[in-house]
Amino acid sequence: MHPLPFRPVLLSAVALLALSGCNRKAATPAMPPQQVGVITLHAQSVNVHTILPGRTDAYEIAQVRPQVTGVIQKRLFTEGADVQAGQQLYQIDPSRYQAAYDTARGQLAQAEAGEVTARAKLQRYKSLLQAHAISHQDYDDALAAEKEAQGQILTAKGQVENAQVDLGYTRMNSPITGRISRSIITVGALVTANQTDNTAVVTRLDPIYVDVNLPAITLLRLKREMAEGRITRQANGEVPVTLTLEDGTTYEHTGRMALSEVNVDTSTASVVVRALMPNPDKLLLPGMYVHAQLDEGADPNGLLVPQQAVSRNTHGDPQVWVVKADDTVELRQIQIGQAVGTDWLATGGLKAGERIVTVGLQKIKPGAKVKPTEDAAAQAASDASSQNKGQ
Numbered sequence: 001m002h003p004l005p006f007r008p009v010l011l012s013a014v015a016l017l018a019l020s021g022c023n024r025k026a027a028t029p030a031m032p033p034q035q036v037g038v039i040t041l042h043a044q045s046v047n048v049h050t051i052l053p054g055r056t057d058a059y060e061i062a063q064v065r066p067q068v069t070g071v072i073q074k075r076l077f078t079e080g081a082d083v084q085a086g087q088q089l090y091q092i093d094p095s096r097y098q099a100a101y102d103t104a105r106g107q108l109a110q111a112e113a114g115e116v117t118a119r120a121k122l123q124r125y126k127s128l129l130q131a132h133a134i135s136h137q138d139y140d141d142a143l144a145a146e147k148e149a150q151g152q153i154l155t156a157k158g159q160v161e162n163a164q165v166d167l168g169y170t171r172m173n174s175p176i177t178g179r180i181s182r183s184i185i186t187v188g189a190l191v192t193a194n195q196t197d198n199t200a201v202v203t204r205l206d207p208i209y210v211d212v213n214l215p216a217i218t219l220l221r222l223k224r225e226m227a228e229g230r231i232t233r234q235a236n237g238e239v240p241v242t243l244t245l246e247d248g249t250t251y252e253h254t255g256r257m258a259l260s261e262v263n264v265d266t267s268t269a270s271v272v273v274r275a276l277m278p279n280p281d282k283l284l285l286p287g288m289y290v291h292a293q294l295d296e297g298a299d300p301n302g303l304l305v306p307q308q309a310v311s312r313n314t315h316g317d318p319q320v321w322v323v324k325a326d327d328t329v330e331l332r333q334i335q336i337g338q339a340v341g342t343d344w345l346a347t348g349g350l351k352a353g354e355r356i357v358t359v360g361l362q363k364i365k366p367g368a369k370v371k372p373t374e375d376a377a378a379q380a381a382s383d384a385s386s387q388n389k390g391q
Helices: 004-026 095-130 136-169 216-227 376-390
Strands: 034-040 044-064 070-075 088-092 171-173 178-180 200-215 240-244 255-260 270-277 289-306 318-323 329-333 335-340 343-348 355-359 370-374
Touching: 034 318, 034 376, 044 270, 044 335, 095 136, 136 171, 200 216, 200 255, 200 289, 216 270, 240 270, 270 289, 289 335, 289 355, 355 370
Parallel strands: 034 370
Antiparallel strands: 034 355, 044 200, 044 289, 070 088, 088 171, 178 200, 200 270, 240 255, 240 289, 255 270, 289 343, 318 329, 318 355, 335 343
């Protein structure tokens, strides 16, 4: 047997098979472009608002305290009822203050009588002085006596007024119109002037304040956008405010922003914003937790991006896939503001006319060629949310 001559034949066969395999691998067709759903951005008017947690605070609070010392004779109000400014709440025993008032009036009468005598004497001395029947010293003494009598009248009048004020303080009246609390004291209790304990508290509930903490960075953004003309304020210049109560219901009345503090709280980097809300039904009470929506105006060129198209990078920054003119995609970092329905309001990184991938985000990579088709469902949802927010 002669096995060696067959080796070249076997090697040639193996080479042919390997070459055939390479040709088949090279002939594998390329993958077609990935089909994705896109939405085309277009500028539209979007109402801009900020939602912040806050607390209600009373518009006016009056702490009812006695101005004179005495025993409470009567309580003249119903606890928890509405009272009017000037309405009497308590009666303090007035007997000692009535006596002081009567005494002061008597002293005034005496001073007025003494002034009549002094004035008549001065008139007589004036005639006698002209007739050289008395000395200038006698006339000067009469003039001084008349001036002293006038001073005594003024002093007596002041004492009468002081006694009258103290007598009036025995009627403890409500300083403001509002709802009164429970009574801290009872009939027969002794109260003292300038005591630190309240006898009752009157709170005005209509209107009522809502205090919220607005981040300073948000305030800067709003001012910048208004300066650039991106936000159009209300015609009357006011900022409407609506409330969502703690149980999730919407408060039926709309208020307005009353003021904004000029100092930033260094511990929270926020500014206190105070809203004034009507409260005719007394539904809101001081200390309630609410969510306040500040309607800042309208962005006439707002861009709405579906929330499903926005992802986050490792730093938490929002990003979207953008389809370029040659149908390749790029991953772009953007800036977003408030949520508008199912969309985000884009504040930077995008412009009108660009196409954003909404379907098929997991199957693409930067620079890949795609086959974009309009995502009609996402487009309709975006249009519907913008129309609802614009109403």
